Amino acid sequence: MPLREHRTPRVVREDVAMLELAILGFLYDTPLHGYELRKRITALTGHVRPIAESTLYPAIKRLEKAGLLERTTEPGAVAAPRHVLTLTGAGGQELRRRLAEPGRRDITDENRWFTVLAFLRHLDDPAAQSAVLRRRLAFLEEPASFFYDGDRPLSAEEFDDPFRRGILTIARATSRAETRWLRETLASLED
Amino acid sequence: MPLREHRTPRVVREDVAMLELAILGFLYDTPLHGYELRKRITALTGHVRPIAESTLYPAIKRLEKAGLLERTTEPGAVAAPRHVLTLTGAGGQELRRRLAEPGRRDITDENRWFTVLAFLRHLDDPAAQSAVLRRRLAFLEEPASFFYDGDRPLSAEEFDDPFRRGILTIARATSRAETRWLRETLASLED
DNA sequence: GGAGAATACATCGGAACCGATGTATTGCGA
């Protein structure tokens, strides 16, 4: 008798979600080859978190292997031959699923959240879009403090480290701006 | 003749920097055991990006192996025995080095940047602190657009996708608030 | 007195990431 069963749990790795989401999202609009895809991803999130080629190409392969996209080889317009990537039906479905049910970190981590937002229009049901925005709003409304004195959260005014004060100052400003935008957008989605 | 030499390049992995920085930063103040360290890291960045135990403990081991911290075993106050972690001289030096010369992504990625800010006071030279803040300021002043029409950046007003408009709206508000804080803090550091 | 949460650590395996490097071709400026 084995001590435990060896299931293959198809662990959903939180960290890859963002890159794969971006690939699916861009291809949902139009087929692209890898190099162009890379330029668009770089424009979207590259200034904050660049994606290496050696990360992108394996990711494309994974998605292909999973049946979410297909490749067709074309003679290179200007250099080496291109692999034009086209989203499959399953790929489109998977994109919509990931947008409708983002993981917790897609909601909490600004980098990921922006990627979700960048493609949220592909979810054609406004109620589903609203639901996602409301999750983010709920997160922003959770009381979150960065620093504690024992169990008591410290406010920005209370400590003299100007850098830690800055963290709170900036986080608050961001939160206020985004909360406002979320409320406005939610209101306009309900028309 | 080998086609290439097999150097061991000591590749600096960008992604680990944040966690290790947080460990070094917290221990710089006072020795802690792993469990307490985890609670503090969770309070600092956990609401955005939680750290698994199975990430923290290996990280501690790495730092120990690198001679940046030392462990001493203590009988557990309430449960299992604790490993109290103490920063070595080399550890303090390394912390200051990482704070004074943050990698590009420590500057551009808000998550990492906040971690740098959280411990920047440990850099005792105000000029060095200023230099780090100025790097962030320079980054925020770079013209960065998320979406392009060919090569022309699109402003928030130009496209009708409300979610992409939101990204720009929020990013702008954040950038303005932080720029303002950076300028104020830089001014006060120069006194 | 039994269940469950909190304390406190640890390992293993699978997956994803990145830097370095390689291979070609085309276009452009010096």
Added chain:
DNA sequence: TCGCAATACATCGGTTCCGATGTATTCTCC
């Protein structure tokens, strides 16, 4: 014409990351 940048892809190795799981103790609530 020489070299460099851009286009366009690919692999390898090393490292980190995480979920699942395990072990053991103590405290609290029912």
